[in-house]
Amino acid sequence: MRAPIHKLSVSLIVVLVAGCTTYWKQKKAIPTKTTEPQSYSGNAFDEHIRSTEARSPEDERLGFTLPPGFEISLFASEPQIGKPINLAFDARGRLWVTQSVEYPFPAQPGSGHDRLTILEDRDHDGKADVFTPVSDTLNIPIGILPVQDGAVAFSIPNVYKLTDANGDGKTETSRRLLGPFGFKDTHGMVNHLRRGFDGWIHACHGFTNLSKIAGTDGDSITLGSGNTFRFRDDGSRVEQTTMGRVNPFGLTFDDWGYLYSSDCHSSPLYQLIQGAEYPYFGRLPEGIGFAPIMKPHEREATALSGLALSSGTTFPEPYRNSLYMGDVVKCRIYRSTYTFKGSSPVGKMEDDFLRSADPWFRPADVIQGPDGALYIADFYNRIIGHYEVPLDNPGRDHLRGRIWRITYKGQLDKTGQQNWTKASLNELLEGLAAENLSVRMTVGDQLIHRIGKPAIEPVENLLNRRKTTETQYVQGLWVLHQLGALRDETLLKALQHPQALVRTHALRIVREMKTPGKTFYGPSLAGLNDASPHVQRAAVEALATFRDLETVKKLVAFQQTIPAFDTHLAYTTRLCLRNLLREKSLGTQAAAAPWSPSDRVALTESLIGVNTEYASQFLLNTLKSATLPKDTELKMLRQTALYLPPGQRDGLVRFITQKYSGDPGSQYKLFTVIQQSIKQQGGVINESVKQWGTDLAQSLIMPPKPEWTYALEGDLYLKDIPVVIRIPPATTLLSPDIRLFGFDLGGFKGLVKSPVFVAPPSLVFSTVNYNVKTNADPENRVQLRLADETAQVIARQDLPKTNDYQAETISWDLKAHQGKRVYLELVDQSSGLIWVGNFKTNAVQVPAINPKEQGEQQRFAIETAGESGIKGLEPTIQNLLTSPSTPYFIKVASMRALLRLAPDRYTAQAVALLSTESTPLAYRKEIAGMLGEFPLAQTGKVLEEGLKKTTGDIQLELLKALATSPDGKDLIFKQVRSGILYTRILRQPGLEDRLLLNATPRQLSDYKQLTANLSPIDETREALIKDRLAHLDASATGGRQIFIQNCSPCHQINKEGGMIGPQLDGIGSWGSKALATKILDPNRNISEAFRTYTIKLKNGSVKTGLFRREEAASLVYANASGEEFFVPKKDVVETQASKFTLMPDHFGQTIPQEQFNQLLGYLLSVK
Template identity: 20%
Template sequence: MRSLCLSLLTGAMLLQTAMADEKAADALSSFQVKPGFRVELVASEPLLRDPVALAFDENGRMFVVEYPEYNQQFAKDKQPVTGSVRMLEDTDGDGQYDKSTVFVSDLAAPSAVACYDGGLFVAAAPDLLFCKDTDGDGRADTREVVFTGFRRLENRTDPSLNTLLWGLDNRFHACTSYSGSEVRAVKHPGEKARSIRNRGFLFDPRTLHFALSSGGGQHGLAIDDWGQEFLCSNSSPVKMLMYDDRYLARNPYLKAPAPAVEITEGGKHTQLFRISPEEYWRQERTRLRNEGKFRGSNEGGKSSGFFTAATGVTIYRGDAWPAEYRGSVFVGEPANNLVFRGQLEPDGVGLVARRADAGREFLASMDTRFRPVQFANGPDGNLYVIDMNRDLIEGAMFLPPELLKKVNVNGGDQRGRIYRIVRENFEQSPLPQLGKATTAELVRLLSHRNGWHRDTAARLIYERQDQSAVPLLKQLAVESDYPVARMTALYALKGLESLDEASLLRALKDDVPEVRVHALRLVEQRVQESKAVRDQLLAMGEDPALKVRYQLAFSLGELKSTTERNAVLASLAMRDGQDQWMELAILSSLAEGAGTVFQRLAHEDAYPRSQTGIRFLTALARQTGAAGRPQETEVVLNSLLQWSAAQEQQAAVLLTLLAAQPEKTRREFLNRHQASLKPIMGRVLEEARAAALNTRLPVNQRLTAIKRLGFAPYAEVWDVFSELLEPQQVNPVQVAAIVQLGQFPDQEIAALLISGWPKMTPELRTKAAETLLSRAAWSGALIDAIEAGSIGRGDLSPARVDLLKQHPDKRLASRVKQLYADRSLARRDEVVQQYQSALKTNGDVASGKAVFKKVCSACHRLEGVGTAVGADLKAIRDRGKAGVLLHILDPNREVKPQYMSYTLVLESGQVLSGMIADESVNSITVRKPDGTSTTVLRINIEEIRSSGLSFMPEGLEKQIDQRTMADLLAYLMSLQANAANAVN
């Protein structure tokens, strides 16, 4: 009986496999691929399901990450499923994987895998794990958390931590997507957790220390042969990382643009040549949008054919395809069932990705279930395509319920395919066995034309730490005719702590610019101790390659400020400063010496009169002012006073120098140089007074004039601001005046704003409150006025009241708590219970929209109304009516980190309160309750702390009764989700 059962079970499995193979074979006929290539199936169900990532170990075994949880929370028959990592083996060497073993099971949302030291690093937020099979049974028996804190966004389907790749620097690199959490190294408990918001994540697999670098992608990271990194996001197919933000960290006075820049020629709207039929629900959504019945962009009336789910950006680095394909960039577009190929071409110091295949895609399928979500370069030199093969690849939370009911959100959760794209005449070779290679063989493999072999050999050399490799690597760095090998050998030497100065000096003179670029990076730690290295760097200012000069501009910042160094930076500015990225690189190296470089450039004949020259000199003045070093500031001022540039240009640069200085320093500077500045400042302020009050001038000119009035003593311009606050003035002028008043330190500002309060509109009162609350003394005057009754208690929004209760000034916070004691109702759940009737009442959508505009639009934006400060509400209906009500009445029951309120105390005494909207290594951007944003340098922040409370205030029941709440709920529940903005 037992043997019969086994036979039946075996027969069923064989039948299941045969049926799956037949379906997969049918899928092959649906493909259209670039002529000269063919698509091969290398693995499919039941050997795997829901694949999202893969990695090959040194012996050619394939480890596949399975993510069956995708969209499961929205399924009608929700099942408790977890992910896993499967080990696939090709036992007969025919290129098709025929054996599958679950290597790691029971993983929550796994999203990436990398091979190391006989085991695997596995990303499964909130953790990064290391799993290893120590007894040889093909299953991991050890599993430890090495890093933790990666946040998986609630109700989102795309993984936060993804795409683990080996880098030239002997570290694994990963994309962190939208995770803004605090990550820590478990093996180093003494180290503080660090925020990874918009940052890349790198870690050393030997020491298990991690570092942060530039980031900004969603799902996908690519590294080319030269170590250049690329990212992508749903509507941004190829982003290039323009700089490593460690260079910004050394210069705290520098504000910089985001490092991830879209380089696809057409960006989101690149025309895509889809060949699959459009899904019914996709067509229906577009029709409803075109008719105005369904909210969201109608994308020009098209249902598809543009990037909306770009994922898995990958550079082809193999050796099995024709040479012209090497370095091509591939991006999956699973919503359109295709693979896009771009050709990378130089564009200044960056690149541009142009469509490589005219009028068609490199690979497209007629099957709407083909979902290419990731790629991998294989040991055989071919490109592998990971097909999740789902019925629905869009995140279900972004589809409205009306259409979602017609879609099986977890359809295909038992399917999954891995394909490879090969030349028509490709013949399978034996799988590599690099795990058995000697150290000498591994060194030779660094010259292999297949990037997988180089990466794997470099990783194994680093793992083994075999010093016998050192002389061989030094020889390779000199003698190899393959420049990539020479560069890789340098990094391998560094990984063995054997990179010598002679090898670096030789590499700085290499014939190939890319090798020189990496030599510059590798030599940075030696510039202070070696005269030979310093001399060589200083001599490279005339390097013929722009990319070398770009890296040199960054690397020179590792040298102390000297006349010679600053002269090279000045020459780079004159030669290449028209490129904004070169300008950034130079500025990053001028934490010290900006004034000296300004002086040198200001006295060049033509440079100060050129557009490039004015822009760069203005940037130098801003940085000099922010640093606040008197000696350098004096140098810039003296240069300006001798300047022969136009008066307007001279004034603009001077005002930039002043504006960047801390408030106290600026006032002292103006007083100290009153006599010498009078000819310039007197003219500027006289013109500004006249322009600010001239109602016949364009508004923009008046706003510029109002900003310039901020450089005068308040006592000299109070009358102008008093007039600018009168009701007869246009709204933008009144707002600008209120904002500019916040830049003065004078106590009289509070009196002016409070006296003008009765004549202000609600919007202006919000702006005035923000200004008054920016300084403790003014805040006290505002509370005095509320206590006296000259300002109504209701004029302060609940959000502002809650923030005031957390004010750094304890006395002020105590007064507010007493003044607004009745706002803190005894129990939130009692309030929620009182409003249950709103759930049973049929509200009016139009009335609810009016309620939203009046009560909610200060922090939320819907249908063109309001300010997008708080959470995006487009998909809020998916929470259900009861969930929405609970969120409105008890916002602190569950607070997402990105919507928590913070208070920043600046060294000037100003106080900023709001959400942290963005942060970089040098700066923090705060979005305030009035919808405006302020970016401050970290160097100017004395204290930062979270209130622990949601930015959305408690106490809205004071403004919304049960009937009105029913209307608001009706409106919010009528909203449709915008699926186009978040698909993957």
């Protein structure tokens, strides 16, 4: 929560002068957006529990809308099927469907009643007429893949091989291939099993769950939420293919062999890079960064399911090679196209492909059938939310389910309707030329798994035939490879094939060989110079299997030729180099080899991801000899600081302090990294680092006067400086090299003012504006004033209201005022934002130093003074604490530092601040909370007195402070018995956990006796929710500012905000009731991914936070402000999982009805 820096009267904001000179501007066109018919969106689609009633399949069908010429028909429905989750076709053209009545609760082992059914359309009328039950004893089955003698399927908790030896569709035997997988969260798990060109089965691993699995070879992998993996169909081996993302639920291949995937939370679409790492909650990128995305999040909700890539010609040209993806919250199917820039796909969101007028439509899977039609698994339901609605809500439907089939004017691929299990060898060879990729893959599997070795010679002959198509050639290569019969001369010929598609796949086969002979080194190397970027990218991956210094040198040289727009090729090259250099012998050799200056710098881009001593030493040596951009230097030094041996730390400190002797800001960034490194390694800060911190504290405690100034409207409690330097949002299409300046995140109203400068003949600059289209908010503006007593406005530009970031170039003719002293003003009067930058003159520029960083540095200096006992800074810190102009977050740091310097002298002053009503509540809560950080022997008496003088939230924070010690617990119980405290206070979130943590048997008995007769508080919360909704005015504006103050430290919307809690893009689809419940009663439904822990340390202190990750010698948590903190493992006495979320539960008291209306109005608009 933010709180006021200082109180400013609205009168402080200078009255705007209307007069202005003539100006000229260039403005980007604002794209027009069509209004969606209310029948496909609106309140009925925003409710987590749909208020409409279920429709019959026919009535639901009548409510669909598709582009002209497309037709939708019912393929199957209840009662023949249950609730479908995943779909897959077999070689006979039959559709396999996993269904669940158990969801969302898993059945007890051995007692599942979920089904796997084969659907068959024998009369080809577009509707299933034969239903063969494969199994009805499964447990929330999701992923399914038919194979030659049965199927591979996931059912809690394993992936099984279901064997059907006689082909009647019934399972004779079931054998575990992989598992057990985690299943504490049942709405993701193992899904979308897809056979790859490589013969492996590829799959997604669902949200939250943690799984450690191994093949029969004993080699194991650990999957934490997100992630994708592949495994052999006999369970002999499993490999992790990507790390990160949140809840991937969809996989599909294209002709090039690229694998695409949808994700429910990070970004909608990805072209996956094998071995890459992608964003995930709380995950920090490694040195080479996260892999690139394919398209940013736009209007999709965060509930994306299934992914199909249309292949063949059954759809008209504009709809071919499109990606189709379901949205189970917004009840529609999206379509995205993409174009290649180099080898990198750039996605473009097209008009929605399918919309439904039925709020129960839940497209859980989308696949293309062998006949060219799209098939949709409709998990038809009143409720789809896993966390938004209690799992046991009786409104969840367990009976209805539909499968829909979409065609274009009835056109079908007749080839795809063939029963390939009966096809002859020659028919299979011709089938490799099918237009539909899924058919070609099926035919290839038949050649491999049914025909086997007798197919080898015919396939080889096919590759030598002049009329063989490129797709036949590609499939033939993979058939031979999987059969272990691909001759070296055949592969060498393919590597020189005239078609880039063939050369690309040939190089992919080289990569799969793992240890290819030197025969293929030259052709793989030649691929780096290929005219096709796809071939180049496949060559990079192939070369990564040749683990020698020569390969490293060639890849380093190639890396410097990659165009900036080919992000996927650039990342793949960095990744492959990093993986090579992580092998100790090769990495050590490369680090010691002679390199040209340019090659040495290029090599650092991959070595920065190698977490070893030899890599850190190489980075440091490069820094000593090369001239690099400052950001690059700092990134390299951060990595060096983390992994350089402790014995070399003093030399690193000397290097940093000498190199940045006049730049304490850069030193500060590196100092914090070294601190982090020491904590991660479980070490102790030595004298040279301590002295460095002391010197920095003295340099940074009083930052220079800012060049640009700001004045806020209103009484806001801030936890940092509200103005910031930023790069442009990606949607503005401005260069990422441009720096913009203005209020942070757009939640603030007021003025931002430039320094005075001499007016040039003209002033040209860029603005980025975000101002929601409402009548309540006035337009933002940017204007130029004379710096004299008149303060006349001589140029002004009003900025339009827009629901998205809008970039403009503004040009003012100032010849009439050239040479006069002027200053620029940003007038932010909305709940949006305005940023300026990209000035085409040296007369004025954005600040050289980010003011927000200066605030962080000052806070660091104060905290360091307290931690290191720098008595000489005590008077300065006292002045900061008492000065009216000091921001409150600096006051909080000052109070904590003074308590550390002299707790006996300053505890009374801290407690006195708690009863000072003129200070903001949030500030006083911060002060109260920090008192728990100090031994009760020093603060106990004063705290006990403070309890008598405080109430509400302040009193609760003091109680939390007392509850960290045995004596404090006893004092609390005593005051409850005496009636000074209400009994229900013992059940307050945050206090209850601390009372019970490390409590003695006697204290536990006291707690049980005191709370035995307390009634549940749910009724009180429910009454509050109903009252707020009864008085809700969702049209209220200004909610973005409320969101910034209360929510953005942990939650992100449109890539802005923290990543501690869930991202909230598309949150408007929740509806008002679900949002109100989550805000006012956040502990009602808690995702395990966001459960908090209470940690008792050896020094007696207690911390509370959300677990983020584990380092070598420390655990990393995040506090309620979204800030990470490290806890050394050796200092932990006890860790206790909380039944409360990190999200504050006091918003019912701290956000009054008017602000609540504004907040909900804003959140409901985020769709």
